[in-house]
Amino acid sequence: MSATTKEAVRENKLIDDILELVHSRSNILLSSHVGPDGDSLGSQIAFSNYLKSMGKNVWLYNQGHIPHYFHGFKDMDSIVVEPDKWTVPPQGFDLVIIFECTSLDRIGDVSALVKDNVDIINIDHHPENSEYGRINYLDPGASSAGEMVYRILKRSGYKIDPETATYLYIAILTDTGRFHFSSTTPECLYAAADLVDCGVNVKELTDQIYFNFTEDQLRFTADIVSRMETHLHGRVCFLTLRDAELKARGLKYGDMEGLVEWTMRIRKVQVGALFKDTRPNFSKISLRSQGNIDVCRLAHKFNGGGHSNAAGCHIEADLETAKKILLEALEELLPDDE
Ligand SMILES: [Mn+2]
Known part of the structure; x- marks a missing residue:
């Protein structure tokens, strides 16, 4: 096998492990770094849509402000940034998925809700991740966590609806500085093209994010x-x-x-x-x-x-x-x- 093929096999195995673990759990907490951005929030909402489609209970807790361009999206209500509203279900969380954090303390005050023995899935594209998860899906070559979530959802067989596609597109668009940074690889553009095919309204969304100042x-x-x-x-x-x-x-x-x-x-x-x-x-x-x-x-x-x-x-x-x-x-x- 070529090095690239080996790498693809290894990645598919990691994604399969993630899919298997989420299938076996019911109460799932999602979080990301303090001061969440387009990538961390877009990735979380897209992933939570997939989890909800399987009947999972999902909580999205983040510390910090939500970027202006997310206001108006109906799913934003599900992102809870007020610590006093961070409730834990009586049975506790049985899985925590963390996006975009090189170490667990990057989720800030949300970390108080993460028990020592709970399983963590760590999805990140930053270099030098401390591998704090039970599963660590790490790819510094990915443009965004959103691109990695896209790969997971594709492999799961989940039919990416226009709304989920839009969140993933926001993640990729904002993290590449509108397809400007050197992280804008062919793979990232193929993913973006597929998301547009899934129903993203490129003009409307770009206006909403970049041409929407007061x-x-x-x-x-x-x-x-x-x-x-x-x-x-x-x-x-x-x-x-x-x-x-x-x-x-x-x-x-x-x-x-x-x-x-x-x-x-x-x-x-x-x-x-x-x-x-x-x-x-x-x-x-x-x-x-x-x-x-x-x-x-x-x-x-x-x-x-x-x-x-x-x-x-x-x-x-x-x-x-x-x-x-x-x-x-x-x-x-x-x-x-x-
Ligand atoms: Mn990112």
Whole structure:
């Protein structure tokens, strides 16, 4: 067998193990990383539709805000982000499925509901996963967890309805930056094409996600972009999202998803960072980079992780101090120019 065939056999075996385990369970908790995004939520809802079709009881608990473009989807009611509503059935959960988390603590406060002896299925496409599940379905080559869920659902024989296809498409679309990142492989595009065939309305959905700002959102984005800072001869671009300004406009962090992409709009920029003071003396940082500049490794230095060209981390300091600290690290990371 060729290496590729062996890999496919190994993957099919993993998927079969997942299908067998979910078949044998009834009360299933689904979760993903704190601050869930299009991929983590799209994957969860699509998977839960499959589970519900088999009569399973399903709970979807996540910590953080839901991105604006999900509002209006009827299934969003099933995603519970309020910790006081995280109820556990009397018999407990007999399976936990976690999407997009390199380690169990990434699900944040939801982890308090995960008993030590419960079986976990770990589905992730980030590098360096700690393999905390009974089954660990890991593929750093996948564009998104959504693409991996797509493979599972295809192999299960589940007929992907237009709604489920839409959630999977959201997962792939948002995690590839609208089919822009280098993770946009032929396999990812084949999956997307099949999902469109299953009934995704591409224009309507893309409008809903990317061309759906309120006037306030666009003006606030423009303010933030106009105050961008560039460093290291224009190779680094910083944007700052201040909590007080966000609150003053009645907006939430989820309303500003995608803001970090503005850091990479200048041709010369190699690393972009968005700083957010999500609480006093605590700066959350979203990172982007070009080519072989690995911001995932950079994020590891600051309690974070992600992908080589898209990562996140935090520094326990106010925004200005956090910028200084990150800039020092970037001076080391970026090769001298000229
Ligand atoms: Mn993802």
